[in-house]
Amino acid sequence: MNAIRTLKLAGAALIVVASVNAWAQESESSATSTATQGTSKSAVRKANRTLGxxxxxxxxxxxxxxxxxxxxxxxxxxxxxxxxxxxxxxEKAGSIANGVSGVTSVKNALTIREGGQ
Incomplete structure (x- = not known):
């Protein structure tokens, strides 16, 4: 009975250690946020509006x-x-937008306007 209890405790401890280790690893999104950490959110928003x-x-x-x-x-x-x-x-809008300095990629979601709309 004590052996089972000890194995359960050791297994639980192993799971806790593994989950803490996985949680502490740095992801790609946190790496990019660290790179832009010196820039304020308002400056980023302003740059996005200016580019738009x-x-x-x-x-x-x-x-x-x-x-x-x-x-x-x-x-x-x-x-x-x-x-x-x-x-x-x-197509013309997509190619023009792609040629603007500062644009890295363009997602073109334009559609054709139906008559009367």
């Missing part, structure tokens, strides 16, 4: 109707969302 505005201006200058387009930027990754009137503007 630059992309929107480039789209407008490039001949894309930006009335129904939202540009979301996060750390250089840009998402284009909304609707455009012409199917050719979807």
């Amino acid at each position: 505005k630059k992309v929107l201006q480039a789209l407008s200058k490039g001949g894309v109707d930006t009335a129904g387009i939202n540009v979301l930027a996060k750390g250089g990754a840009v998402t284009l969302a909304g609707r455009v009137a012409d199917p050719s503007q979807i």
Whole structure:
């Protein structure tokens, strides 16, 4: 009976040690947050807004109707969302956004606006 109790206690201790060790390991997301730790959240938000505005201006200058387009930027990754009137503007918007300095990737989620919408 004592041998079973001792084995249970040793097994529980082993599980606790293993879980504490796994919890203490650094993940990729915490490594990136450590790299940006010197930058305040408001500065990061401001940089994201500035990049979004630059992309929107480039789209407008490039001949894309930006009335129904939202540009979301996060750390250089840009998402284009909304609707455009012409199917050719979807590809054009993606290539223009990809050419803006500071943009590392573009997710193009634009759709074609149906008539009357």
